[in-house]
Amino acid sequence: MVVYQGKGVYGAVAIGKVSVFKRQAAAVRRVSIEDTAAEIARVEAAKALAVEQLSAIHDKALKEVGEANAEIFEIHIMMLDDEDYNDSITSIIETQKVNAEYAVAATSDNFSEMFANMDDAYMQARAADVKDISNRLIACLTDSGSGTESSDEKMIVCADDLAPSETVSLDKDKVLAFVTAFGSSNSHTAILARNMNIPAVIGVGEDFLNSIADGDMMIVDGHTGEVFVSPDDETMKRLSAKQEDDARKKKLLQDLKGKENVTLDGTKVKIYANIGGVGGIGAVLANDAGGIGLFRSEFLYLESEDYPTEEQQFNAYRKVLESMSGKKVVIRTLDIGADKQIDYFRLDKEDNPALGFRAIRICLTRPEIFRTQLRALYRASAFGELGIMFPMITSVSEVEKCLAMCGEVKKELDDAGIRYNDKTEVGIMIETPAAAVISDKLAPLVDFFSVGTNDLTQYTLACDRQNAKLESFVDTHHEAVLRLIEMSAKNAHANNAWIGICGELAADLTLTEAFLRMGIDELSVSPPFVLPLREKVRSIDLNK
């Protein structure tokens, strides 16, 4: 058994035989020709064929992955029709007296290089599009198709990389999963796989294709990103069980998907999901969460070598908001401290990081960092239903300072003529006992509260979360914590604010009824807990 590790882009297990994706060898030969007009005519004919193929792919994509994802193929058709692109091909044929394939390949290199060298990630990705259309044109010229050996059996398709058009062209009914040696989880191909509900693992590494052959047994675990070639019995047993577990969950999903989060007596509650990066969006949607109740923005800072720019942050926030297409997304501003170190922040080492210089305290002390994040958030607010949430609040004056900063940022955007959603909700975390106790003073200032039960418990019970020795002293259902939550809920509602819970307690099914009785409006849990929680809510009767 050989195990490869890549990135899982769709969480499911597939067990089956390998089918290696065969592509027309990219090596295009340069051949001298005499009749340049005939070569140009060949290009024209190939182009017509390529446009025909792309139109068919566009129609297939429209049905399988929706309009927004199918659009790329319409753009491919336009790119094939581009004057400069075509002029370049024609002129290489005429001036160098070479074959059409070579002229297309050379043109492809020039144009894709132009895009690859641009300083904008969106435009860099267009380099792959240029290569994709050019390879199609070359394939049309040489009249050799690409694809997998046709077989009646469902197979696991393995490739070095798959272009978007190749992914969509695969016959969905014959593909169990796909595995690629290269590629990133944000690529168009990964997004398409997610939308097609096909288990996929990408970026397993260069030597992968050398060690597999058609017909090899393989297990693909899209949850963990593991790929097992010729799995042993024990692995086979373990992954089969996981596959059955997936099937059970899928059934739960089918039964509960689209259903309301409503109790037997008709009380409704919102169930949202918590995620820590753009990669979590697939799981949020797959589990039918009504929105994102906590989007941790730290990943942007942790993944970066230096402070992430406004543009980088804006692109990430916009992506989340657009992916959630109008559903609520609550993004929490930077929440780091001495326990979650980031080198370039140069934070001092502290004896007591939980009570130290962290979260909003850093943001209010270093407003340039905070301002960049708020600008990115407000700019992104034009693309969906954003809520902005401040962590570690303990006082009225902190909230007032945050709101003043929001006001300044909005004014800057107004002055620059940049759009944002003026109705963007602003809220705070209730995670310190202080905030809960003065929640009557805080609620009038904000649109919502979200209770972070992990920190609220740690601070209320004076028990360090990191200290394993204290476990027996931490009663996660401690009445003091529950009273603080109830107090916050009352004060929120008295001031027309809503209140959610985004800590671990939100997923604790033994407390769901208690939370509903307190009038909690929203529970935000990690994606796999959304449907079990929905099931629980639907079994509760508050009249009893």
Add this chain to the structure above:
Amino acid sequence: MKEFAYTIKDEIGIHARPAGNLVKLIKGFSSSVTIEKEGKPAINATALMKLMGLGVKCGDTVKFTVEGDDEEAAAKAIEEFMSANL
């Protein structure tokens, strides 16, 4: 000849789809249209890949020059397209 400037409001700038639609629109007129980003030479506005290659971002100002028999109508249509889409 008609000239006008436009400042991009769309957050990701002139990206693939609006660029494609702009090219389609301009091809419907007989006038020749060039587009110029500050500091770069003007390009023929029907050249899709060059247009995308300009890397026009939010806040950038581009200058259009329209010349031909239907320049009035073309300039008006382009201005409308820009303010509606970009």
